[in-house]
Amino acid sequence: MKTILHKANTRGHANFGWLNSFHTFSFGQYRNAERNHFGALRVLNDDTVEKGMGFGKHPHENMEIVSIPLYGDLHHSDSTGRSEIIREHDVQIMSAGTGIAHSEMNANKDKAVKFLQIWVFPKNYNIEPRYEQKTFNPANRQNQVLTVVAPDDEKAVWINQDAWFSLANLSNGFETSYNWHSKNSGVYAFLIKGNATINGQELEERDGLGIWDTADPLQIKAGSDAELLLIEVPMELEAA
Template identity: 75%
Template structure:
């Protein structure tokens, strides 16, 4: 088993007034050659956007982009004609594929929106751009590990990669064993809130732990904890 620990206070940081963003991996002006990606996981940004502000229209291609609002509402528009509001408990995915432009703005003027922006390298390049979002009941992940992104689960949003995202809200003292989906995959655990021990490593809010070359991970909630598990291939396919 191999692991890599990223404490919350070691992340990159960018503040532009309207945006406060923490970067687990190199992004924008933050560059760390030891933190480029974790397998197919390329970006994990922890963003807070002020009321009425946001990311104006900009292009992407050949990237799977997942947004998970933690509080507040996001307004999404893109060049396929999509015009959607993404709320807490929703999960959005955009397969940029052969090329798409989009904007993501705070749908409200009187409160912040907090969300995780996550990029995953795709399995197949230049597919037709694709968008999907779904709402997930918080009670369905109470003391359970709920799959919200998957290539093979009709109840989750679909991703163009052998990758699975799962969310769990665990009460203090609850223990879970997570089975990694493929032997070629590893798991990046991101602690949204609370305190948890994973494979003997104590983690606090916004810490991240990558684990690979193992079949399972052991999770024990030391307090009421919210956790995101990102199960991704560890080797990138050559173009």
């Protein structure tokens, strides 16, 4: 088994006033040769956008982009004419494919919005751009691991990659495990809230832990009430 630990206070950071962003991997002006990606996981940004502000329309291509609101609401619009509100407990995915332009704005005039912006390299390139979002009842992830992004689960949002995202809300002292979907995968665990131990490694809020080269289920124990995101991705990148 191989592991890599990224403590919360070692992440890249950019504060533009309207946007306060922490980068687990190289992004924008933050460049770290040892943190360019984890397998197919390219970006994990922990963003806070001030009231009424946001990302103006900008283009992407050949990237799977997942947004997970943690607090507040986002207004999504894109070059296909789509206009949607993404709320806490929603998960959004945009397959940029051959190219799409989009904006993500704070839909609230009275409070900030906090969300995770996650990019994954695609499995198939130059597909037709697509968009999907679903709402997931938080009760369904209380003391259990709930799949919210998958290539093979109609209850989750679909992703153009052999990747699976799971969320779990764990009570203090609760123990559970995570079973791998693929022997070629690694899992990047991101602790959104609280404290937890994964395979003996203690994690605090906003710490990240990458695990690969093992077929054994991950052993997870909450050291407090905790919220956890697990991202399983291929560790080898296929040529475009």
